[in-house]
Amino acid sequence: MIEKTVAELAAALASGDISSVELTQAYLNRINRYNPTLNAFITICDESALQQAQAADAARAKGKNINPLLGMPLAHKDIFCTAGVKTTCGSKMLHNFIAPYNATVVEKFNAAGAVMLGKTNMDEFAMGSSNETSHFGPVRNPWNTEYVPGGSSGGSAAALAADLCAMATGTDTGGSIRQPAAFTGITGLKPSYGRISRWGMIAFASSLDQAGPLAKSAEDAALMLNVMAGLDEKDSTSIDKPAEDYTATLNDSLAGLRIGIPRQHFAKGLSADVETAVRAALVEYERLGATVKEIDLPNNHLSVSAYYVVAPAEASANLSRFDGVRYGYRCADPVNLEDMYKRSRSEGFGDEVKRRILVGTYALSAGFYDAYYRKAQKIRRLIKDDFTRAFDTVDVIIGPTSPHTAFKLGAKTDPVTMYLEDIYTIAVNLAGLPGISIPAGIANGLPIGMQIVGNDFAEAKLLNVAHQFQRETDWHKRKPVALGKGA
């Protein structure tokens, strides 16, 4: 049962084939069995999960609140604040932090009656592409535990791939949903900027951060997005645009769909395995009635450069609040105020976080603002304009999510090499567009991810395009063999 999709489980719960308590217990059992190996969860909520499951079963018995996600076991990335449950953001700085409020995303899943199994591991403050920067140790890829699951939402992706939950939340600032989804063979959607509230989601880079679903299928992602999307008065950047029923158009025909493939995404650096898989997928789309043409995103190669100004600059300010005064880690016996600041922050943050704070501080400092921050914002405009132009002639843009499949733990120690991992995903964040990664193949026992990018607020179109592919293929149903089946 645990390997089933949310859509399938919803039917089983509705028919009474299984109760939420039974389902929740099954996932908890599996978490207890595999989490010591995978390290996907930082916090496991055994008791409260079962209570929520009981409440869901009771509500179902009374016939009220029959949201498709009622009683559905879920894992939240540990970046979303959860009232009464520790929220660490993968950092020593917040290793003991219990927020007295829920993120809007958490509130919405609670309102739908979903069951929170726990909080998933992540790169510290979402800064990383391999889940190796977490204070709580790296997450391992269920497909091969010598390999990384990607990051920063690596815990959510690994948990889902290993069937430790039915669905999971993530956040994506430069690829942090899509790249781990690709590395673990699942479906991960980064919605348009502003589609999902950022309230209660610990900020990395405010103008880029966006929450989204990680799921076992595009249909599941649509069911989750139905719950997550919508205006939130508490987030000024949340868009005042009615959320749709994202499941409504899943089965629309793709006849006449115009697919663009960016030359720049099929160039040097792309591994042959990944290219072969994506090109095969494009053939499948042509078979479904789509047309494929090459397009140009001429400034795409500058996206990593611009991103590593904008994101660290915003992060340098966003992380100033972690000063050891009102909450979070404070160093022992500070000799004076400056000592308290410097030691609390140096001891509380890991190396990658500190490095990005320093880069961001430098980029904003007197004399460098124009050359770095303003320049990066101009590049951002060029990148956005590239997409706008492309969407004049195509409906979606398809390419690889990552240049290659998952790599080994410890294989990439140089920050710049790690940053280039996100070469295909970062531009999408800079432009604020929606992008989804879906499984499109397997090479050497590791999944291959394919990215589909849409115009502003074209989530329904992306999910439709992804779902139609998943009706014709079974890549998304493949399971890691390393772990063994059942619980």
Added chain:
Amino acid sequence: MNWETVIGLEVHVQLSTVSKLFSGSATKFGAEPNSQANIYDLALPGTLPVLNAAALGMAVKFGLGIGAEIGRRSVFDRKNYFYPDLPKGYQVSQLDFPIVGKGSLMITMDDGSEKVIGITRAHMEEDAGKSLHEDFHGMTGIDLNRAGTPLLEIVSDPDLRSAKEAVAYLKKLHSIIRYLDISDAIMAQGSMRCDANVSIRRRGTKEFGTRTEIKNINSFKFVEKAINFEVRRQQELIEDGGRVVQETRLYDADKDETRSMRSKEVANDYRYFPEPDLLPVVIDEAYIAAIKATLPELPDARGARFVSEYKLSEYDAGVLVATREMADYFETVANGSGDAKLAANWVSQDLLGLLNKHNWEISQSPIQAQRLADLIKRIKDGTISGKIAKTVFESMLHDTASVDAIIAAKGLQQVTDTGAIEQLVDTVISNNPDQVQQFRAGKEQVIGFLVGQAMQLSKGKANPAQVNELLRNKMKAK
């Protein structure tokens, strides 16, 4: 050596909103420490700002009030620095695109001369919390109730040339802000704060000298003192061959001196950049028109109207429009009594004297405007003399009865009965034969003494004009 002083003021006023600039916390003064600091004010992770509509409206109202340009698209920025009273580690402020652009206001000096002072800009920003330095086992206590309270920072051009001009500017600004009712603007409570940028240069030179910024000036009086001290200090420094260092200095009112704030000497690099949690604030014509419609008559316009409508002198009008409350009070008295001149005298002299003596605000006056109008009516209709009116005014301080009731109870009505006055006059004539003699010998001015005697005898109640006339007639008749 002939020096010229150059001053620019940065004035922060707390906008009198019910809630904070970006959060739903209350802004009441004097609450328990940290009881008005919510999760956004405390910068808990994941919390986000949403702009307070009233704060924006007040900022725009100020801009329209001084005829300034309004930023149709204003942008919030983060100003980064670490301080325990600044929870986010940045202050949300406005740098390149403030809500209020260039404007000006006119100041009037004691000699009646007028001068236009340029206003560079005014922008919205968050206030910081407070550090309490009482000893908590060698620690400092932090109260964040004030953190996030909306401020309007109003920056003047370096157009002020003396401490007196600076005070006049500040008072004018205060008056306009009170008229607009956008802030309590009480310096002693910190809802209006002033930093002064002061430099000197040799008269006739174009370039500015090196300036210092004086902080912590919390009264109009101290603005004058602090600037005068700083100007003297800079002059002496330069004349002794030294150089002024650009720095922040703190005014110490007890010692009446400014001193360097060493802790702020480390060059700050605020790393401003657009606040990504907020979007550009865009204002359209309709919004501006709606705010314009709420603008009250401002002091300059009201003063001009007082001169033309009530025939007051420029000086009296200036005194009466200094505060909106005073001007309202005056108009009630003038209209209620039907005599604007008397009303102006009573308000600007008797009432103002009373308020100053007790250090009262006009709202605390024990004598309401309508009662003062009633009193003036009784002077006009001859029921009491101007002099008796002062006695009635004194009684009105503790007696809440009507003006007429007080006059009746104390028997203060003017004596106009000819018979009674005749008696008085006869008594005076018989008691003062020498003076009567002198009068008859042509020394007309003794009449004043004799009238005075009669008035004294009547305890001030006799109608002095009647007494005068009757005395003359009787002495001439003899």
Added chain:
Amino acid sequence: MALDKSEVAKIAHLARLHVNDSEAVEVANRITDILALIDQMQSVDTDNVAPLAHPLDVVQRLRADVATATDQRQLLQQLAPASEDGLYLVPVVLE
């Protein structure tokens, strides 16, 4: 753009991070590498390009001026490393 140890010290102070001497060279080298990556964008002429701060062309919403927050001091100060009499405590702040 290469960064030296003294520049690292300067920005570390601005960011209130402690970088000791033994780490400084390593940190400087890493950041120098990152700056080299970033500097690729200098090759493009952007003189006539307007900066993009937000991906969405939308404007700020306003909140009604209502005090909606309740006093949660007791709850919130449980999170504080040090507090007393309702105040957050920090090492002495010098004026």
